[in-house]
Amino acid sequence: MRxxxxxxxxxxxxxxxxxxDVQHGETDTGQEPGTPRRAAWRRGLAVVLAVALxxxxxxxxxxARHLRDTPATSNRALTDTAETTRVVGDVSSALGKVxxxxxxxxxxxxxxxxxxxxxxxxxxxxxxxxxxxxQAADQKLTLTSQAVRAGVTRLGTRSAxxxxxxxxxxxxxxxxxxxxxxxxxxxxxxxxSRWVIVDITSR
Numbered sequence: 001m002r003x004x005x006x007x008x009x010x011x012x013x014x015x016x017x018x019x020x021d022v023q024h025g026e027t028d029t030g031q032e033p034g035t036p037r038r039a040a041w042r043r044g045l046a047v048v049l050a051v052a053l054x055x056x057x058x059x060x061x062x063x064a065r066h067l068r069d070t071p072a073t074s075n076r077a078l079t080d081t082a083e084t085t086r087v088v089g090d091v092s093s094a095l096g097k098v099x100x101x102x103x104x105x106x107x108x109x110x111x112x113x114x115x116x117x118x119x120x121x122x123x124x125x126x127x128x129x130x131x132x133x134x135q136a137a138d139q140k141l142t143l144t145s146q147a148v149r150a151g152v153t154r155l156g157t158r159s160a161x162x163x164x165x166x167x168x169x170x171x172x173x174x175x176x177x178x179x180x181x182x183x184x185x186x187x188x189x190x191x192x193s194r195w196v197i198v199d200i201t202s203r
Contacts, residue, residue: 074156075154075155076155076157077155077160080155087152087155087188088150088162090188091147091164091195092147092150093147094116094117095145095147095166095186096145096147097109098113098125099145101133101136101142101143102142103137103140103141113125113126113129118189118197120199121187121199124200139172139173140172141170141171142170142172143168143171144169144171145167145169145182146167148166149165150163150164150165151163159187159188160187160189160195161185161187161188162185163186164184165181165183165184167181168181183202183203184200184202184203185203187199
């Protein structure tokens with residue numbers, strides 16, 4: 001500090017704390033120490049979170065597609081009441097016709113089989129019906145079959161699988177009728193406007 005005239009002048013170099021600030025290298029830049037490193041860390045975290053969200057989204061998309069494609073959801077028997085009723089009606093009617101005959105009506109039964117059966121079912125039926133036709137004529141045998149219960153286990157766009165229960169009545173000339181039950185697994189295909197039986201398995 002020095003005095004000039006009536007004025008006291010203080011040297012900047014003698015201001016308290018000034019030398020200490022300079023010695024420690026502290027300057028007022030408006031930023032806290034480590035701010036650039038913290039910003040970089042936050043940007044890295046944001047990138048990691050974005051990648052994680054994309055991965056989770058992809059997994060959820062795959063799972064959703066898998067759920068849509070499961071057998072349960074692709075089975076129209078659970079949702080298409082009209083087509084389920086239609087295939088049950090067509091198959092039940094067909095079974096009643098191809099498994100009913102009389103000594104004089106075997107030709108009509110064979111004609112029905114050619115219209116209502118196809119594929120393996122028709123081949124099996126043709127192989128067996130020759131024996132049945134002769135037996136019906138020799139023993140005066142009449143068979144009447146009726147589907148009493150039928151359920152669609154699986155229904156696709158053009159194919160269906162059913163479980164059918166038949167009541168069958170055998171009548172021989174001069175003897176009392178005999179009643180029997182049959183349980184069949186049936187596969188049908190939609191051909192044109194009608195469901196046709198392509199496979200029959202006795203259970």
